[in-house]
Every structure is written in structure tokens, then in C-alpha cells.
Amino acid sequence: MTQQQNTNTDFEVRSLDAMCVNESKLEHKWYHNIKYIIVGILFGIIFVKAEIVSWFRIQEMFRLQSFHMYGVIGSAIAVGLTSVLIIKKFKIKTIYGEAITFSPKTFNKGQIYGGLLFGFGWAITGACPGPLFAQIGTGATVIIITLLSAIAGTWLYGLLREKLPH
């Protein structure tokens, strides 16, 4: 048996993850990405103003001492769900006229083991990945270390991926 494996697993590997695998056929100049910065800025402002990136709010959430975070996440899902239904029903296209696609997520045990580990990290740092960026933006420079450590964690997962139960 050959040990040789096809390493160009681009699409397959990427589709295993909760990430964008929408292969747009359109070529865009780099400045088209500015619209994502703008959405990001608005998102970051909401994060800070609603105190979602606050370590204290996360502690309250996990101690059932406040409804705030449950309200935020719950209403975000309700609006997201409604929007997706509308997009599907009316076959709304992108601003470039492309069809909007959704890629199904497949179940594996990673969602359990990884989910627990992320839950631990979420309660310790008071942040999921998005809030880490926003916290750094608010001037909490030491969170750069937390972010670098999160990148290291991602990297180690990539290294050990084949050996971990999925």
C-alpha cells in the first residue's frame, strides 16, 4: 500500500469545517473586501456597545445571573433564521447577481469534545474569537497574547487532527 496521499484536499478539507466554501466564480479586485471591513466595524461597535465582549457579562451568563446574553444570542438567531428563510423563499441573489448557497454541516464527535473545550475557554477568557479582536481594539493590549494563544491552539489542532477522535 502506498503511503502517498493526495495533499491537495483544498475543497474537501475546507468543507469539513464551519467555514465559507462558496466558490465564487467572480474575480474581484482587493478593494471589494472593504465592504467586509465595514460590516466588521459595525459588528465590532455592536459587540462593545452591547457589552457582549465584556468578561463580566459572560460570567453572568454562565452563572444564570443575567438574561442579557441569552436575549442577544436568541434574538440574533431569530433574525438570522428569518432572513435565511426569506433569502431561500425569494431566491435572493448577491449584489453581483450570484445565487446564494448554503453548505450543510456534518456531524462528528468534534462538536462534542471541541464544543466542551471551547466552552471552557469561553468561560475563562470571557470571549469567543470575535470578541478577542474587539477587546484588543478597545485597548486591552494583553489580549493579543490570548489571541496568539488561540492561533497556536488552532495550529495544534491542525497538527493533531488525524489523531483526534472525530
Add this chain to the structure above:
Amino acid sequence: MIELIKQPWPWYIAGPLIGLTVPALLIIGNKSFGISSSLRHLCAACIPANIPFFKYDWKKEIWNLFFVLGILIGGAVAINLLANPQPIDVNPKLVQELTEYGITNYSNLVPVDILNWESLFTLKGFLLMVVGGFLVGFGTRYAGGCTSGHAIMGLSTLQWPSLVATVFFMVGGFLMANFILPIILSL
């Protein structure tokens, strides 16, 4: 108006606005909302080290890096231009508990009493910032997404694996916050 914006935003304003990020990203470029993937793209771009998991054309996903850069800038805008001058209003029970651990400063979004450069070199600080961050990065990728990719995008598209992931995020968080974190904070 600006005074109103400077107040902390209630959940029924913030939640729907976050929910609107889902259609916004879909309509402006057919992108699925997700943030933890950015950490993977950074690995793929900077230190792929011949690991198959990082051998893909990360440039196709560069929108995600622009998005998180925007989040960082948004954090800076909010704190510099729209800041609420009052300290964060926290449940009195939590205040009482945190006082026991020497956490009394509520002026920032992160507790500066424990998350600062000096404490980074103590066992407590190391566990909170380095180990905590590591778990966030390792766990989200192992789970295939974070709060945005699974809880919001995944549940918005009715994917049951995302519900499993979200339930275990919460279970992990409950266990840590109520049983393990108090020990770390007492160090």
C-alpha cells in the same frame, strides 16, 4: 441622539443587529457568517508547516480576515467615540463573588485586575490568558466553529450538528465558570 447611543445597548437592539449580519454577508458576497475560521486562515497564511489542514488557498477566504480587522477597528471606534462613562453594571451577586478574588475594577470590558501584562507571568494569569486562549482556538476548530459559525449561522440554517455544538459550548462554559474558574481565580 448621541447620548442615547453612548448608553449600553439593550439585548433587543444588539441581538437583531447581530442577526442581520447573516443576510448582510450572504448578500454582499455569498459569505457564511463565521469568525473562528479567521484563526485557521492566519495559520494557513503564516505557519502552514506542510500540515494538510492548512494547505488550502487561504487567499480565497481573505474576506474573513478583512472582517475581523473590521471588528478590531469597530472596538476602537466604540470605545473612543461612543464610550459609556459609567462602569459596567453587574449583578450584585457576581460583584460579591468577584470581590473575594480581588476583582473590583469595572471600568473596562475586561477585568484589568486579573487580565494585565504583569499578571501574565503569574500562574493565574497564565491559566486565564494563555491556557484560556489556547482552549478557545483549539476547541473552536475541533468543533468546527464558534458562537457565530455554529450558534448563530448554524442554527439560523437549522443544522442539528450546530445545535449539538452550541449545547456543548454552554455545558463547558457552565462547568468552567461555576466549578473550575473559582479555583483558578483563588490562586
